[in-house]
Amino acid sequence: MPSHDGLHRPPEGDPSVYPPLDPRRAAALREQLGLTHGQVAWAISAFLAEPLHPVTLLAWEQAAEVPTGRQIKALAAALWCSPAELLGEPATLVQCRTLLGVTVEHVAAEVGMTRDRYADAERRNRWRGSARQTQALLGTLSPPPACFVAACGRTGQLRVLLREAVTGWWPNYVHPVTKIVPVAQTEVQRALEQLHLTYQRIDNHGEAGADAEAVEQEALAFLDRIEEHLWDRLRDQGA
Template structure:
């Protein structure tokens, strides 16, 4: 599907953020529903707003835009972390043309990058991408096609001498070495604790081994979770 100039190609809706903003404003579900009805031109019941906040229903992009207006905030305040290059552009509030110009590439090149969610720019263009769009680390690594390489490095790091892997990881993940060092040390200790529990009684050992295996299988997800918590622990994420 080709990229679009629609500025509301948003990341996934974050129910907890919407609920938190409404609560901070002191608005009731009914008041928000009334405002939404005015913006949308069709009836919106308070139960629908409640379902959005509970995560049992997902608003369409048009409804997210209307909800943002009702809550006096930006649509970006109501969504989660960007997972694609197109979503990063949306969060940055840029058009396709503006993004291409900022990165020093053609419109067609950026459209192709969005369509495939794959980034293959030069070092200078990559620096511009990081400055302009500020992609979340997980999004950037995936767009560069290095998720598999990252998992390999992380598994080796937590099962061996983790400090040796700080350098290789900084060449993949666009984060300060100190942040990666703290995260990697945490993952290493977590895995070592799991490994230590495999020496207990058979049933407990089997459960510990299963947890350790699952940890290694999804270790990149644990890395991103730890980094998000470390960078912004107070912000609602769902």
């Protein structure tokens, strides 16, 4: 529910409304401050008014356990940073909104939908807005490309296009991919060219006398994660 100040207050015990904790960021911030697991766990315990064992903090940093929203806030306080500095990339519409700290009503008004219709889109993580509403959503929530494509239910279609692009004539796929992925066409073009070259280097290993089966397995593994490779390239480009 929204609070008196209009900001969204997500359920404190529900980690799904938050982007995932980035274990490397959490560990790096703690190390930069020169703090031990015990010292940070003590500060978290004081914030929560309940004990937290250093082993639990270690489990967070090793991605073996997932902290609740309340625990993320306590960890941020212990490390003198904002919760956003500890979190990874949002994967759903609700995580995008939670990270911004705005209400369902605010986003619904911005995109020109009824509250119930937008809330249903968040609940299902399925976006079916018009072109104008989609542009408004992108401007309001700024979802990462992977999050937006998943919410539109087009990850499978994108995967097919990317596989065809890296194994064939990639320039033919710049426009179709750009219609799915909400980044500049120049960024898509650069990423597709890099992915194509990477795949061709793998595929050409066989011509150099490498074990054919090993080359085939490496190529298949690359294709199996093709959309993840695209997101990595776009992140590296700052898209």
